[in-house]
Amino acid sequence: MGRNNLLGKWVAGPRGRWITLLVWLLAAGLLSALLPSENGQEDNGAANLSASKPSVQAAAVAYEEFEGGADLPALLVWHRGSGLTDSDLRNIQELSAALTASPVPHQTGVPPLQQLPLESLKAQLSKDGTTLVTAVLFDPKADADGLKKGVDQLRKQTGERFGQDPFAAGADASDGLSARVTGPVGIRIDATGLFQNADFTLLMATVLIVLILLLLIYRSPILAFIPLVAVGIAYGVAGPILGWMAGEGWIVVDSQSISIMTVLLFGAGTDYCLFLIARFRQLLKKEQSRSAALRAALSGSSGAIAMSGFTVVLALFSLLLAQYGAYRRFAVPFAIAILVMAAASLTLVPALLAVIGRASFWPFVPRTPAERAERAARQGKPAPAPGKERRGWIGSLVVRRPWTIVLVSVLVLGALAAASTQIRFTYDLLSSFPKDMSSREGFELIGDKFSPGELAPAKVMVDSQGKDVSKLADDLRSQDYVSQVGEPAKGRIHSDIVSLDVQFAMNPYSAEAMDRIPDLRRAAEDALSQAGVKDAAEHVWIGGQTAEQYDNKTTGDRDTRVVIPVVIGLIALLLLLYLRSITATVYLVLTVILSYFSALGLGWLVVHYALGADAIQGAIPLYSFVFLVALGEDYNIFMISSIWRKSRRMPLRQAIQEGVGETGSVITSAGLILAGTFAVLASMPIQVLVQFGIITAIGVLLDTFVVRPFLVPAITALLGRRAFWPGKVREPSGDRANG
The missing domain is CATH 3.30.70 (Alpha-Beta Plaits)
Structure with a gap:
């Protein structure tokens, strides 16, 4: 408590608040000016598999022994609904000759179609004569941006040769010539482009949804901007640090991780801010001094905020144990972003609240009864009646019917969790693309006119x-x-x-x-x-691509078996150290795990039956687990901390009732905002983001509206004093917590 008071006196003090604010602004400004941004250090061609994996070893043998054996093919799918003409085929041959004489960037080879007699080329057409597939080989070491540069140059040469750009023509054109780039090169370019294009859209959509929800919940324009300003400054600090680390070669950042990091930072960061803001608003109704109220709010919430942030950071760092590159690339950027955001919540946000004071909540400024009476007197109005202490109906229901609550909650969540056993998984990135993407349209033409196996x-x-x-x-x-x-x-x-x-x-x-x-x-x-x-x-x-995909699956399955137990163990250890209760640690971890499988089951029902997806991407369960278990535990920590604190001065059942009521509004607000930010992902044109966003948002809502308000406090009420075991709690006489 002493350390918390010291922190409050410093960041919320008359001079400390300005110094704190200045330090954060200088840090964001100087780091952004002196260090490279993380966006400028993206490496979208980083390998996901290590050199020990069979498909990687096969690629090395192919590269050494066979000309073009490990090269990446760009499959050009030429199509004319009325049938490819001799003129079309001659143009394709001339393009092949031009690419042979003047290769585009990162091109390693091209079949010499110009040397074939026209009749031999016609023999390679589809049975109906409408479609031809040709290949251009590219360097497998080139990243997506390099491949795109090569393909763009290829398109330019094609337009000059054909007198038009067949790549811009509609794939379903009945008579005109169309062309599409598919195969490994086309798929990689399209995948990277989707994530790169999503960055700005995600950022704007996330900021907008957070702002709207804050305005609806707190009805204060000033308060709505405080978390956004704090997150923005924290992002300005974390981004350059990550860019510098990537530039030094210590970490790898890609467009996918940056996209999701933006959502996580705004969602989780706003939650941490609200934990403090809600406590501050409560105390302003009792304490006339805003400085004293802010110090008390920081003292009462800093432990839960720090613990919540540390839980998420450790869970994310556990991804370093993964072998799959995409998982490992998430670990450090996400963990550092959350670490910076937690620090901002404990220092920058209090400083902003100290500077703005009660006006943060304008026009609904919280005041003490004495201030309300004085204000009424100045306006010539009668003094307002003392407000009644609000008792939440949920808290009352939980302590009156704990068995009913536990049974109903477990049955509902268990039924949803059972649906997760029906999930089918896919590792086909192509199926997650929009239907009008070039690589997907080209693949569907190949599958329709030839054997789909020709694709890879x-x-x-x-x-x-x-x-x-x-x-x-x-x-x-x-x-x-x-x-x-x-x-x-x-x-x-x-x-x-x-x-x-x-x-x-x-x-x-x-x-x-x-x-x-x-x-x-x-x-x-x-x-x-x-x-x-x-x-x-x-x-x-x-x-080949299928063998690589198989290694992706086996590596991901191995990582799931390793990372999930580690995350559970780390979170359990942190809860044990924080709560000093084995019993509480066990049921808090179990409820979050149940919530996770319920989210997975309900998410599958939505994705499969409502959206028509035949399978979900194989990486989603592990990503969702890390985020949901770590973030879901945040709400339990915040609520259980309130119950623990109150139980020192009142009967346990009363502490549960008041703890649920006290934390209910802020956790509901935080949950809605966090779920809303993840739901933004569902607006993206990438199925993997849509599915991840839906499942994670559902998990957050289940934690917010079922696990936190009903299941956890009901279990606590049933266990009574045993919930603190082996710790002890001094209960006032007359408590009947054990019922």
């Missing part, structure tokens, strides 16, 4: 060790999930290494194709074993 064939490579493996192609071709096997090619350095391009009989980005990677590997190993190659498993490599 798997590259099967084996080391024959000098044995005859001529039957390998036939063995692979005999598999029911394979539609076509290309001609074998020998390694340029080691001639014993043989490569075969294998096309799947289904969408190569689908879960069905991904699950066939182990089968494909076994088929190749069996063929090697039959040829007399010993230790066949060590001499098979499978590369």
